[in-house]
Amino acid sequence: MSVLREKILHVASDLFQTRGINSTGVDTIVAVAGTTKMTLYKYFRSKEDLILEVLQKGHADFTDWLSQNLSKNARKPSERLQKLFDFIEEWVTAPDFRGMAFLKASAEFPNEENPVHRLSAEQSRQFRQFLAELAADAGARDPDSLALQLSILIEGAIQAEQIKRGSGAVKYAKKAAKILIENSLEKQAA
Amino acid sequence: MSVLREKILHVASDLFQTRGINSTGVDTIVAVAGTTKMTLYKYFRSKEDLILEVLQKGHADFTDWLSQNLSKNARKPSERLQKLFDFIEEWVTAPDFRGMAFLKASAEFPNEENPVHRLSAEQSRQFRQFLAELAADAGARDPDSLALQLSILIEGAIQAEQIKRGSGAVKYAKKAAKILIENSLEKQAA
DNA sequence: ATATGTATATACTGCCCAGTATATAAACAT
DNA sequence: ATGTTTATATACTGGGCAGTATATACATAT
Numbered sequence: 001m002s003v004l005r006e007k008i009l010h011v012a013s014d015l016f017q018t019r020g021i022n023s024t025g026v027d028t029i030v031a032v033a034g035t036t037k038m039t040l041y042k043y044f045r046s047k048e049d050l051i052l053e054v055l056q057k058g059h060a061d062f063t064d065w066l067s068q069n070l071s072k073n074a075r076k077p078s079e080r081l082q083k084l085f086d087f088i089e090e091w092v093t094a095p096d097f098r099g100m101a102f103l104k105a106s107a108e109f110p111n112e113e114n115p116v117h118r119l120s121a122e123q124s125r126q127f128r129q130f131l132a133e134l135a136a137d138a139g140a141r142d143p144d145s146l147a148l149q150l151s152i153l154i155e156g157a158i159q160a161e162q163i164k165r166g167s168g169a170v171k172y173a174k175k176a177a178k179i180l181i182e183n184s185l186e187k188q189a190a
Numbered sequence: 191m192s193v194l195r196e197k198i199l200h201v202a203s204d205l206f207q208t209r210g211i212n213s214t215g216v217d218t219i220v221a222v223a224g225t226t227k228m229t230l231y232k233y234f235r236s237k238e239d240l241i242l243e244v245l246q247k248g249h250a251d252f253t254d255w256l257s258q259n260l261s262k263n264a265r266k267p268s269e270r271l272q273k274l275f276d277f278i279e280e281w282v283t284a285p286d287f288r289g290m291a292f293l294k295a296s297a298e299f300p301n302e303e304n305p306v307h308r309l310s311a312e313q314s315r316q317f318r319q320f321l322a323e324l325a326a327d328a329g330a331r332d333p334d335s336l337a338l339q340l341s342i343l344i345e346g347a348i349q350a351e352q353i354k355r356g357s358g359a360v361k362y363a364k365k366a367a368k369i370l371i372e373n374s375l376e377k378q379a380a
Numbered sequence: 381a382t383a384t385g386t387a388t389a390t391a392c393t394g395c396c397c398a399g400t401a402t403a404t405a406a407a408c409a410t
Numbered sequence: 411a412t413g414t415t416t417a418t419a420t421a422c423t424g425g426g427c428a429g430t431a432t433a434t435a436c437a438t439a440t
Binding site for chain 4: 025026027037038040046047
């Protein structure tokens with residue numbers, strides 16, 4: 001019965017990414033999803049609630065996908081950090097890639113008090129923490145610093161890709177990351 | 191006579207940055223600017239035209255400020271690349287910093303055909319080219335690659351700062367940039 | 381067949397939006 | 411002082427917006 005709910009979430013996510021959040025009305029969402037506003041408001045209290053859920057789902061899907069790929073294809077902690085950007089590249093170059101949800105959301109809701117902005121900031125923080133654990137496991141000298149630098153590279157590359165598809169930014173971010181990772185591990189060994 | 195025009199541009203720029211572009215109506219702009227819609231539409235054909243001019247002015251101001259600071263405080267080409275991030279940090283940590291205009295604009299107008307998005311992409315490209323010339327003058331091995339990497343760092347750090355003020359992202363981006371720059375110059379010397 | 385509860389469709393409310401037409405005030409010329 | 415042009419203020423138009431109230435179809439139960 002909640003198949004409609006899933007459909008609404010999926011359609012909303014797609015429209016938000018391709019047309020922007022504020023530019024997408026609920027009428028458009030229900031029309032594309034093949035349902036009505038009554039149904040939408042049965043499952044979601046407000047448009048803001050829908051936005052928040054779309055963000056939550058998007059972030060969960062992304063982090064699940066990434067961590068599963070990492071644990072499958074890279075058993076050793078040192079490998080994981082090296083392979084991180086391979087999966088990021090795979091994710092970004094996928095044909096259905098439409099950008100990083102929380103980056104766009106924070107741009108559309110710049111006010112730091114806004115719930116959508118707050119969630120975006122929280123997701124960005126969680127992602128950095130995820131990277132920090134990766135860096136720590138790999139034995140980086142200063143895991144938090146490296147994690148912040150890697151997150152800057154990733155978010156920057158994705159931003160570049162959002163502005164212009166096919167910019168190849170991730171490829172160069174990957175090279176930069178390799179240098180930074182080596183640098184962080186070398187210094188630790190010395 | 192065009193003092194009102196300047197005022198409108200300034201107010202619009204401020205409101206776009208703090209509240210978002212799509213969330214800012216022309217009524218709000220004219221109210222804050224202390225004028226009327228008739229006057230606004232005398233100077234600007236449409237809201238989209240106003241947005242485009244705000245972006246143009248913002249980008250011109252930024253690049254002028256940056257290149258002037260660079261040529262004043264760093265005469266040698268090699269110094270300029272090193273000092274680049276000092277000025278970026280100064281710009282970002284300024285109290286009236288509200289983000290990089292074309293990053294937000296491209297997020298609010300994701301459609302690549304949209305004029306606002308196109309201008310954002312063009313400005314991003316120009317900025318990369320500016321960095322490439324800096325890198326070439328400094329004698330980088332592969333100026334275009336280094337420029338793209340630096341732009342990713344800068345835009346990523348600014349993005350991080352937009353999501354959470356005072357994140358200190360630029361500080362770490364600066365460290366990363368130093369490593370990348372050294373790496374690019376070392377390899378060239380070898 | 382009729383009653384009852386549930387999900388969907390239609391229609392509507394009040395509000396904000398971009399953009400414009402009309403009215404009024406100011407500046408200037410004669 | 412009167413006519414004429416220019417700038418500003420007020421009022422309006424049509425449309426889209428989020429959200430809701432009412433009506434209708436549908437399923438199930440008796």
